Amino acid sequence: MxxxxxxxxxxxxxxxxxxxxxxxxxxxxxxxxxxxxxxxxxxxxxxxxxxxxxxxxxxxxxxxxxxxxxxxxxxxxxxxxxxxxxxxxxxxxxxxxxxxxxxxxxxxxxxxxxxxxxxxxxxxxxxxxxxxxxxxxxxxxxxxxxxxxxxxxxxxxxxxxxxxxxxxxxxxxxxxxxxxxxxxxxxxxYLFDNRYGTGQSVWDGIMRTTNLVVAGKTAVVVGYGWCGKGVAMRAKGLGANVVVCEIDPIKATEAIMDGFTVLPMIQAARIGDFFVTVTGNRDCIAEQHFVVMKDGAILANAGHFDVEINKVELKQLATSVRTVRKNIEEFTLEDGRCIYLLAEGRLVNLAAGDGxxxxxxxxxxxxxxxxxxxxxxxxxxxxxxxxxxxxxxxxxxxxxxxxxxGVEIDALTGEQLAYLNSWKE
Known part of the structure; x- marks a missing residue:
């Protein structure tokens, strides 16, 4: 070239x-x-x-x-x-x-x-x-x-x-x-940026935007990759009850052993107060989930593109849409329930925070x-x-x-290196 x-x-x-x-x-x-x-x-x-x-x-x-x-x-x-x-x-x-x-x-x-x-x-x-x-x-x-x-x-x-x-x-x-x-x-x-960076900045964006308490509420984390792990970990630290939704049986097993509840999205949709999508895929939260959500459910996305929450279907279900605070849209459904979408479904930690x-x-x-x-x-x-x-x-x-x-760590001795590199010892 x-x-x-x-x-x-x-x-x-x-x-x-x-x-x-x-x-x-x-x-x-x-x-x-x-x-x-x-x-x-x-x-x-x-x-x-x-x-x-x-x-x-x-x-x-x-x-x-x-x-x-x-x-x-x-x-x-x-x-x-x-x-x-x-x-x-x-x-x-x-x-x-x-x-x-x-x-x-x-x-x-x-x-x-x-x-x-x-x-x-x-x-x-x-x-x-x-x-x-x-x-x-x-x-x-x-x-x-x-x-x-x-x-x-x-x-x-x-x-x-x-x-x-x-x-x-x-x-x-x-x-x-x-x-x-x-x-x-x-x-x-991914061990630090995706986990600790995303975990802290997502909840920073959600909390500064909504000014609502997290403790005692149910936070649904959709996706348990490294970013999802960080979001779930910080939600737990803030006092939330954390539910994880996954498609990968290994990651779902890991989430359970990390102390979280694992549910299909359709079940989690009924009990969640906060929802955070972190999958990189589209339509993770869609019409079938919106129709069973609590009044006042708050939706946020932490994936790269604004496709994880289906905004088109949410708008179609709504009888009215208005901006109630900066970066918060209120979607009022036919039965009077309100669902709130943060930062237009874009990256909440950057669109509604400092990253x-x-x-x-x-x-x-x-x-x-x-x-x-x-x-x-x-x-x-x-x-x-x-x-x-x-x-x-x-x-x-x-x-x-x-x-x-200012942290120092140990180094292997010559004998330790030889031991690790020899099949005879």
Whole structure:
């Protein structure tokens, strides 16, 4: 695969209001103070310039932590463009700060579908040499609509489970055109970001939006992957009675042994006060569930796309719909029951909150930055496949995390290594 170095002139940034940059920079400064691993990576990048002469397009949730990742990549010598992976998670002041700092930005809060797609196109008109994607929007658009750009793409990194499912599908069909690194599958991503990050940020988003108590209520968690584990764990810690809905018998068994009740969705729908979908699949909560829910049931989604709760069927059942608080829609049904949907069924932790804690995203975004460096350096040796994050990078991020806490761990002696590596002993 060859990389063409001649670039066209990129579009100017398309943002809401550049005068918001000062407020956005304060947010970025705050997370920088709490991301020591990424600070370590930045210092190396500033010296070695691994992305010199390269253009990188980043499609992620555009809030402060993502902004700092973009600045770290920029410090590595890259010309950087950013675009939103979700129109409701974009923070206009943060995007303005990036634009003021020389990063091309194409996003604003509440973009329509047409605007959102136009922003994606502008970010690709940037003619990137490599990408960071979240949910596969850049990869899908490149393969379906912008094939003329593929020859110059060295590859990229993917952030989420949903995006990796798309990449695996492309790889299985043998239509993936460049190598992609599955950052979501790294230990230092899913064990901490998916579990502790999602667990905390989902309930932060729900509680700040509703201002309601969780203790003593029934929380239904739909999906018991790593994100679902985190959501269930934090719900339990807040005092909720937790019910898990699953399709995988192994995960359902795990949920029971973790102390949770497991029920089919149709049964859980009758007793839940809070519902959180975390599956990556569509129609997990639909008409047959809405019709049996309690009056006052609250629905939230923590999966990448707004398809897990069937909004179309909910609206069809409603006799009236109104916004009762910011990010809360009230759907009144024919019998007078009300069901509440948070953040339009989009990612509740980002659309109605600030996303994962900075210390958690420090690990994930360090993996993104290091994975991107690996890809740019090794792309000639990589086929158009989905690759795991190299184990040594996963280990490095974990070591840096421990160092930032001042924690030391043991190391194997020579005799212990020999014992483990010999079948004779």
């Amino acid at each position: 060859t990389n063409v170095n001649m670039h066209s002139q990129p579009h100017p940034s398309m943002i809401r209001d550049i005068t918001l940059a000062k407020d956005g920079q304060l947010k970025i400064d705050w997370v920088e103070k709490h991301m020591p691993i990424l600070n370590h990576v930045r210092k190396i990048f500033e010296t070695e310039k691994p992305f010199a002469g390269k253009r990188i397009t980043i499609c992620l949730h555009l809030e402060a932590k993502t902004a700092y990742l973009a600045k770290v990549v920029q410090a590595g010598g890259a010309e950087v463009a950013v675009v939103a992976s979700n129109p409701l998670s974009t923070q206009d002041d943060v995007v303005a700060a990036l634009a003021a700092g020389g990063i091309h930005a194409y996003a604003w809060y509440g973009a329509t579908d047409e605007e959102y797609k136009a922003h994606i196109q502008m970010a690709l008109d940037f003619e990137p040499d490599a990408i960071i994607d979240d949910g596969g929007d850049l990869v899908s658009t490149l393969h379906q609509e912008r094939p003329e750009l593929i020859a110059r793409i060295l590859g990229g990194c993917e952030e989420t489970t949903t995006g990796i499912l798309r990449l695996r599908s492309l790889e299985k069909e043998q239509t993936l055109q460049f190598p992609m690194i599955a950052v979501n599958d790294a230990y230092c991503k 994962h804690p900075a210390e958690v995203m420090d690990m994930t975004f360090a993996l993104q930055a290091l994975g991107l460096e690996y890809l740019v350096k090794q792309h000639e040796e990589l086929d158009a496949k989905v690759y795991a994050v190299p184990a040594e990078l996963d280990q490095l991020v974990a070591k840096l995390r421990l160092q930032s806490w």
